[in-house]
Amino acid sequence: MATPLLGQDRLDHAGLERLIEHILAGGVHGLFILGSTGEAPSLSCRLRCELIERTCEQVSGRVPVLVGITDASFGDAVAMAEHAADSGAAAVVHAGPYYFPIAQAELAATTANLAAALPLPLFLYNMPSHTKVNFDPDTVRRLLEVPNIVGVKDSSGQLVYFKKLLHVAAARPDFAVLIGPEELLAEAIFMGAHGGVTGGANLDPALYVSLYEAARAGELARARELSAGVLRISTTIYAAGKYWSGYLQGIKAALAAMGICEDILAEPFQPFGPAEKALIEKYVRELGWLQGVPLRA
Amino acid sequence: MATPLLGQDRLDHAGLERLIEHILAGGVHGLFILGSTGEAPSLSCRLRCELIERTCEQVSGRVPVLVGITDASFGDAVAMAEHAADSGAAAVVHAGPYYFPIAQAELAATTANLAAALPLPLFLYNMPSHTKVNFDPDTVRRLLEVPNIVGVKDSSGQLVYFKKLLHVAAARPDFAVLIGPEELLAEAIFMGAHGGVTGGANLDPALYVSLYEAARAGELARARELSAGVLRISTTIYAAGKYWSGYLQGIKAALAAMGICEDILAEPFQPFGPAEKALIEKYVRELGWLQGVPLRA
Amino acid sequence: MATPLLGQDRLDHAGLERLIEHILAGGVHGLFILGSTGEAPSLSCRLRCELIERTCEQVSGRVPVLVGITDASFGDAVAMAEHAADSGAAAVVHAGPYYFPIAQAELAATTANLAAALPLPLFLYNMPSHTKVNFDPDTVRRLLEVPNIVGVKDSSGQLVYFKKLLHVAAARPDFAVLIGPEELLAEAIFMGAHGGVTGGANLDPALYVSLYEAARAGELARARELSAGVLRISTTIYAAGKYWSGYLQGIKAALAAMGICEDILAEPFQPFGPAEKALIEKYVRELGWLQGVPLRA
């Protein structure tokens, strides 16, 4: 979930309410806040805590809320998890420490220590392009022995790696393997993945839910058709900017065009300028999202 | 400066006092806390604030205190800077945002925004191996226009880049260019650098001060001799571990061997095991540090 | 196809004959020689020419032969292509220049120049882990305008990128998009890929042919089952070594265990030692390959 903002350190309560209701209406099976799409590392600890509380309150048990606690500081991550537990979240998600270069043995040890200190079940979040480190399949194998580590989300985009994760995780049937890049949701499900975490579900949640269901049902033709819709978002909304941040700018600009929340981004990023905004508005119109996003059967 | 700890979220007050006095006795011209050697990104916001206060109190104006405020969150970095200003620090240091991939134009913009929000002068800290981004010479050129950005510390180890920084910074005579890797202190000074930030000064501060002075005086032979001493530390104390963290483990183990503080590291890292500890003790003995580090003329 | 050797600059003619017949018996639709699995960049120009001749002779038109001409030198690549044309090859394959860092505009220009100088149709080969450069989707889009560039093989393992290639290539229906990592063959076919280039087909060609056919036919369950067989090879034969080269060592050791050719590798690599060899023999036995590889229906 994106994080609606009114200013650098000001949460947009009304926007948050609209965004949550928009996403839940699409039929999602859970809500993951404070991930990369949620700009979590850019937000102050205070604002992150406020978001956790408000989101849990608004969702009010309709779906499980997963809370990203990724933080370079172990202590601050644990504190955030405690806040999540108090607020009623179902689980927490951590991408590993991301400042210091870290070896696999060290990653395994500190992640086990983290899990032991947490009041909630932990999902690993593999995001090597941002953290500079992969949770190697052998590291995940070792971490399977920690009972309250309950799954992994992989955003590497490397499906050979992902397949090896599935292979390793087969040893613990309760361990969930989720795919990050939404463009690969169908393929991941075909491989045996348990689900996906899809930033595009901020915009068109029903599309991703339908794709998930088609893939689960083995409906290849329908999955291919819905995947084309996902790629269309990916090659328009996410591709309007020049830099990596174009992904975040695109989502926020589209949410603004749909009337859900402002397009304000947390530093170090800025909203799109007028040209890109106009482009996003055009895309939103073409995608048929202006009059509300269609719910797919 | 390293950060003496008694536990994961417990600052070692007595160790901190000993360490500060040890370093100041070596004749250093300033104290930089909460950098990479200080494990800053691993520490909780609370502990970082405590360290700032205690250090400023202990130093009590004898040398300027520079405070690392590097944080993925803009808001939390500004808050830390305010705390530093209230505590009497002289300046702050920021390595740039380090989670999201960021383009040079974005880095320049957010750094200018940061500087505008800070109550203290700002040093840039170029640390691409950890932050995934370089402050390109052209970015530094643009940031020279921001008056309260007063210098840069470069830890890239790329001296061609460093030379270009010096070239660019010549346009603003009050702008300080400092070298990160202590093994290159003499060469950097010969090139025209204004100083260095040297982790080894936790252990043998007078060595680095003497080297700085020899290099400033153009005493090539003496600089070469003292540089050999720096390389000796680098190829023993910093090289006892297998991973990048061996640098941090080595410094803390040496400080422990010298009776200054415990060898406790903040997560995600662990102290050396017995074999490496014994090796460090041997090195410390051979370097003549057991009976107190010699002060060089 | 792997390259059977009797020594550093000595082709194994009998082994080559056995290997070609073994692979063709598995029902493959084409033969790609002098790729990474063929250790092409390690072989002398002379030996590469010899291999091209012998292979074309032995195959004798039963399937098309594709010849890797990847070379840091443009001139030597063209010369190799001329030799391939004279020998009766169907097409050539080039991964782009791989010594100098190269920009996308430069890659597009030099590849168009190369295609213009070639006597045979050209397949692009995306292999960024080895060449340090990706054929970006926009570069491929530009190269679609060159008629004798007829396809691309992508070994990046990045399926989002691969999906974008498919999207771009849809504009030219005669342009083939092939997947490199064999572990992703089924998923790539489901996405719309035209085929795969699979190093494991040196060992068990029928497995990959069957998987291709199941995926083409949309038989999800059978594709999943056969994919498990592919992953079994990937996590045994390819995983016995410590380094990247373990992939090449594993294939050659397995071919030796099957009696097809020696396990000699071209420098810079060496064959497996006794321990890894024994492991590979065990795997080969367990995979049922000792008595000849089974042909799947």
Added chain:
Amino acid sequence: MATPLLGQDRLDHAGLERLIEHILAGGVHGLFILGSTGEAPSLSCRLRCELIERTCEQVSGRVPVLVGITDASFGDAVAMAEHAADSGAAAVVHAGPYYFPIAQAELAATTANLAAALPLPLFLYNMPSHTKVNFDPDTVRRLLEVPNIVGVKDSSGQLVYFKKLLHVAAARPDFAVLIGPEELLAEAIFMGAHGGVTGGANLDPALYVSLYEAARAGELARARELSAGVLRISTTIYAAGKYWSGYLQGIKAALAAMGICEDILAEPFQPFGPAEKALIEKYVRELGWLQGVPLRA
């Protein structure tokens, strides 16, 4: 030395003669052909052989000629070395295999094998930005035991690494440690390096010779002044292009402006367009090179 060309596979004999005489007139102590500045990996084997012969003939023993034999193929590298020996070259230079990812143990083994197969002494050439692999100090330490490995040229730009090379190489007094980036020539000499390999010596050889001599003599002020001249070349001639290739384009365009040879580049690169050419001509004029490069005392 740059490689003067009349066309893609055509050596410029007259230009080569002029260039060699221009460089030797500057007082250089040796000539290194077929390095990165010489575009060696882009040249056909045939043209490389022709260049070796012609150069050795023209130099005719006035200074030692070092020949780059870097090639992804071990066999072709040895053949090139034999040609160099027959032509009268003094030594060969190899950067290691550069297509396959290679581990340090493998790099050490294959380099020792290469040295054993060579008819001439071998210099290692550390160029990790192009080859994807570093000769780690420990690997160099092992290779010191091979008597006909006689030195190393380091182009990493990482002076901490370079300092460790010097430290390791001190064990063999006949082993030469040379610096690659010309901007660091003085600093490297101060550290104890034996010399430098400087692409800019194609343009203004006497500048680099003078700098070398000033640094050897410990003349800090003069070294700093001459270093400023080097940086001036680096920030003008080498900085006129957008990509890495701008370095090669700049050197060739400057040689053309000076009337020494054409600005033709081997594929995959193209000469500068009119705008950059005009800029280079302006720089050449400002550097005072139009009327012949001044010889420094």
